Amino acid sequence: MCRYTSLAPLLLIIAAAFNLSSCDERPYFEEYLKVDQSGWIADSSARFQVEIEDTSSAYALVFNLRANDNYPYSNLYLFRKILSEESTEYADTAQLFLADAYGRWLGDGIGELKTFQRAYRREPLSFRKKGVYTFEFSQAMRTKALTGVEEVGLTVYKIEDGKDNK
Numbered sequence: 001m002c003r004y005t006s007l008a009p010l011l012l013i014i015a016a017a018f019n020l021s022s023c024d025e026r027p028y029f030e031e032y033l034k035v036d037q038s039g040w041i042a043d044s045s046a047r048f049q050v051e052i053e054d055t056s057s058a059y060a061l062v063f064n065l066r067a068n069d070n071y072p073y074s075n076l077y078l079f080r081k082i083l084s085e086e087s088t089e090y091a092d093t094a095q096l097f098l099a100d101a102y103g104r105w106l107g108d109g110i111g112e113l114k115t116f117q118r119a120y121r122r123e124p125l126s127f128r129k130k131g132v133y134t135f136e137f138s139q140a141m142r143t144k145a146l147t148g149v150e151e152v153g154l155t156v157y158k159i160e161d162g163k164d165n166k
Helices: 003-021
Strands: 029-034 046-052 058-067 075-083 088-097 114-119 131-139 149-160
Antiparallel strands (some): 029 149, 046 131, 058 114, 075 088
């Protein structure tokens, strides 16, 4: 008989207590868009409209990707834009690593579907004007249809008084 079986109920209780005591992660905004089964087409963008009313707070942005085992690469290049009602506020190209050097996925999930969450920037963003901002993501992998991608998402956390509400 294994002497560790008596620890199993204790470990379950500790895990449950940890989950109940963890911080409340209520995003200011969260949305996922489904990608067609044929793949994420290079000239199609995932767009998320977020209304910013509080310009005194900062916002932490997280890009979300749900991909299955048919995703053919260990990374993802993205074209990213932030558009205000008047103009383009920010645009760049980013590379996200989705697997380590040994080919192991860096996302969360059991089975073939993995969820990858990557910070938009290390520092939170501040907005000078109130209004609706559009966050736009396009795949930049030099392939017409990027297979294996199931959903693209954006999560925004509002940070008040220098404290992260995550």
